[in-house]
Amino acid sequence: MGSTSLGRRLVACLLNVSEARRKDLVETVAKAALYDPKGLRREGTTVLNIFNDHDYNRSVITIVSAIDSIREVVLSACEKACTLIDMRSHRGVHPCLGAVDLIPIYPLGEDVLPQDCAREARAVAESLTERVQGTSVFLFGWADSPLRRGLAQRRKEMNWFKKNPDLNRIKPDLGPAPERQYGLTGVGASPYVMNCNVTIDSQDIELGRSIASAIRESAQGGIPGVQVLALPHEGAVEIACNVESVKGEPPSQEWPVFDIGGQPYCHAPASVITARVSELAAAKGAGTKGTAIVGFTPRECRGLAELALSRDIGEFWREQRRIRM
Secondary structure, three states, X not given: OOOOHHHOOEEEEEEEEOOOOOHHHHHHHHHHHHEOOOOOEOOOEEEEEEEEEOOOOEEEEEEEEEOOOHHHHHHHHHHHHHHHOOHHHOOOOOOOOEOEEEEEEEEOOOOOOHHHHHHHHHHHHHHHHHXXXXXXXXXXXXOOOOOOOOHHHHHHHOOOOOOOOOHXXXXXXXXXXXXXXXXXXXXXXXXXXXXXXXXXXXXXXXXXXXHHHHHOOOOOOOOOOXXXXXXXXXXXXXXXXXXXXXXXXXXXXXXOEEEEOOEEEEOOOHHHHHHHHHHHHHHOOOOEEEEEEEOOOHHHHHHHHHHHHHOOOOOHHHHHHHHHO
């Protein structure tokens, strides 16, 4: 993704928490990643973005730090989230199981290997269940040794996609049976996963589901690396895509390419996803209203993290619009 010395040890955590309607609360969680309990700023760490979605009642906090310090940074944010978010009162249209719903760790720098991310993810999972009594965790990706099951598969196994799952029937990898207050947290590591959401100009959820079924990776003619849900959103339907980076050479020159441990990876660009959704929607007489990337592409994340850290900006989410203009 680049070769500056500043970025060679960087990793990203796109922390998903089940709260968006109280933005001050979410910012408090983000700040917990940046400042220690004494209020002192943690060096070499930045929060690039906070994405809040009111309908989903879900926020994604993009945290970047060196692999050597990411563990404590993420744990501090998770501990704070667990004190502020109670799943017993959560309401939102996006599937979720935990107050801290997802802790994925992605390599950004050339000197970070898959086993490094797996080690830190497992350490975060173990420490979270020790520090916050009552929290429960399932592992995915490189952290799920030796099976390395993907996030989508693990979520199915945990009944994450069900509206009101029976927590007593869920068997976490770490911690007790999930409690209603904290729920269940997914912790793992993998190549970078971008979130790309395309809104169709329709309220027909069945149309959305048919489009989702057609573009997901497992479908014949689907887009490699794409996992997708169709969800009602702001009076329309959103085709919400997790865009996983896939190993190997890209199918076309449009697909961005980067290396992890000397191996090539690529990911579907937002333009390819948007074009395919638009084509399928148009075939049913519907248009599209727009595309949103939650946070950044892998390349953007690395570049902006280097910029933020070179300027010693921790709360980059407050500055990014001005800096990027």
